[in-house]
Amino acid sequence: xxxxxxxxxxxxxxxxxxxxxxxxxxxxxxxxxxxxxxxxxxxxxxxxxxxxxxxxxxxxxxxxxxxxxxxxxxxxxxxxxxxxxxxxxxxxxxxxxxxxxxxxxxxxxxxxxxxxxxxxxxxxxxxxxxxxxxxxxxxxxxxxxxxxxxxxxxxxxxxxxxxxxxxxxxxxxxxxxxxxxx
Amino acid sequence: xxxxxxxxxxxxxxxxxxxxxxxxxxxxxxxxxxxxxxxxxxxxxxxxxxxxxxxxxxxxxxxxxxxxxxxxxxxxxxxxxxxxxxxxxxxxxxxxxxxxxxxxxxxxxxxxxxxxxxxxxxxxxxxxxxxxxxxxxxxxxxxxxxxxxxxxxxxxxxxxxxxxxxxxxxxxxxxxxxxxxxxxxxxxxxxxxxxxxxxxxxxxxxxxxxxxxxxxxxxxxxxxxxxxxxxxxxxxxxxxxxxxxxxxxxxxxxxxxxxxxxxxxxxxxxxxxxxxxxxxxxxxxxxxxxxx
Numbered sequence: 001x002x003x004x005x006x007x008x009x010x011x012x013x014x015x016x017x018x019x020x021x022x023x024x025x026x027x028x029x030x031x032x033x034x035x036x037x038x039x040x041x042x043x044x045x046x047x048x049x050x051x052x053x054x055x056x057x058x059x060x061x062x063x064x065x066x067x068x069x070x071x072x073x074x075x076x077x078x079x080x081x082x083x084x085x086x087x088x089x090x091x092x093x094x095x096x097x098x099x100x101x102x103x104x105x106x107x108x109x110x111x112x113x114x115x116x117x118x119x120x121x122x123x124x125x126x127x128x129x130x131x132x133x134x135x136x137x138x139x140x141x142x143x144x145x146x147x148x149x150x151x152x153x154x155x156x157x158x159x160x161x162x163x164x165x166x167x168x169x170x171x172x173x174x175x176x177x178x179x180x181x182x
Numbered sequence: 183x184x185x186x187x188x189x190x191x192x193x194x195x196x197x198x199x200x201x202x203x204x205x206x207x208x209x210x211x212x213x214x215x216x217x218x219x220x221x222x223x224x225x226x227x228x229x230x231x232x233x234x235x236x237x238x239x240x241x242x243x244x245x246x247x248x249x250x251x252x253x254x255x256x257x258x259x260x261x262x263x264x265x266x267x268x269x270x271x272x273x274x275x276x277x278x279x280x281x282x283x284x285x286x287x288x289x290x291x292x293x294x295x296x297x298x299x300x301x302x303x304x305x306x307x308x309x310x311x312x313x314x315x316x317x318x319x320x321x322x323x324x325x326x327x328x329x330x331x332x333x334x335x336x337x338x339x340x341x342x343x344x345x346x347x348x349x350x351x352x353x354x355x356x357x358x359x360x361x362x363x364x365x366x367x368x369x370x371x372x373x374x375x376x377x378x379x380x381x382x383x384x385x386x387x388x389x390x391x392x393x394x395x396x397x398x399x400x401x402x403x404x405x406x407x408x409x410x411x412x413x414x415x416x417x418x419x420x421x422x423x424x425x426x427x428x429x430x431x432x433x434x435x436x437x438x439x440x441x442x443x444x445x446x447x448x449x450x451x452x453x454x455x456x457x458x459x460x461x462x463x464x465x466x467x468x469x470x471x472x473x474x
Contacts, residue, residue: 034188056222124287146287146288
């Protein structure tokens with residue numbers, strides 16, 4: 001019986017747990033506390049600042065990332081659960097120096113005001129477009145209904161996702177910075 | 183907030199063994215969309231979490247076996263809604279419940295077992311499962327026991343499940359072809375809405391006559407989902423028509439339903455909504471059975 005509990009974390013020690021996973025295509029190995037959230041590990045230990053803490057209770061959608069092909073709230077995910085997974089954050093959706101069609105479309109529609117919700121909105125839009133390249137307005141509303149934007153740019157997000165879907169269908173997934181409206 | 187340990191079990195047996203060492207201070211966590219929110223609000227205390235996610239290959243499935251529809255406790259809401267089995271009209275209510283369940287990223291981690299185990303009135307999947315007269319399978323080292331879902335809850339956040347038991351499966355008998363169901367939840371906002379009122383209806387029709395009907399609400403007075411048994415009895419054997427349904431929701435439902443007033447809605451409003459939504463759901467099920 002002694003090995004039960006000893007493999008990962010034992011009683012009341014809060015011992016660090018070693019977790020390895022792939023983030024944006026790169027293998028990483030970090031030591032985390034058993035009570036740490038994936039949100040804190042991605043932000044503080046891996047420097048992925050696109051993962052934002054809004055409400056911290058799964059209501060606002062600012063901290064969502066795509067983990068093993070599923071959109072998940074990192075504020076409600078224990079870091080130890082990342083073991084062996086593949087995580088995609090906003091930093092990894094386009095190659096260095098390029099913008100993804102969703103980012104370009106959001107800029108084209110002048111969606112940004114404060115931009116705090118953007119990483120979440122972009123990940124939720126990408127999750128939608130990956131599964132459904134040609135969504136209807138209702139499907140876009142459904143896909144983004146967990147993302148709160150206090151500036152109220154919701155209607156522009158819908159326009160942007162439609163535009164991004166058009167770009168992607170035309171084969172234009174990535175854009176150079178020079179092509180993006182200033 | 184406080185610190186805690188996490189134990190990641192190798193399999194179900196290992197998970198159950200862990201209770202022997204840690205006792206009641208070990209709390210199982212599935213999707214975490216309820217527990218970790220309570221933790222952040224300081225409403226629960228525990229010394230360690232038993233991370234059930236590693237048991238997903240054992241406990242995540244939706245299947246039909248021997249006339250029973252079996253749903254593994256760790257099936258996520260996403261997986262439930264996209265399962266081939268539930269595409270059938272007989273399960274329309276479960277699909278409704280999945281569709282209006284929280285937001286996309288919560289649906290991809292929240293589980294069926296968690297929804298049942300949370301014992302919260304606004305548990306959409308639980309309300310729908312009640313209308314299918316589902317039962318819950320719980321396992322401990324002593325073995326397995328089956329508890330009907332309708333006698334699973336004792337109070338808000340209290341169930342008959344002992345701390346050393348784990349929910350492994352929810353199952354119900356396969357409905358006949360002349361049956362369908364519906365689930366309706368109403369709230370001002372979509373996406374995060376818990377709903378002021380939620381109702382699930384399952385009905386079996388014989389022509390236009392209601393052969394069997396089961397109705398469940400988020401609350402009938404106590405703070406957990408329950409069946410509206412008097413209303414069901416009144417409807418059984420009746421012709422499913424707007425007039426009949428209207429009469430029953432007006433005369434019978436208020437007799438057995440107790441609603442509370444809080445900052446979200448008043449008791450009168452909740453009762454009125456319950457009546458309107460029940461009528462809508464019943465007539466909707468009728469249309470679904472007839473294939474309209």
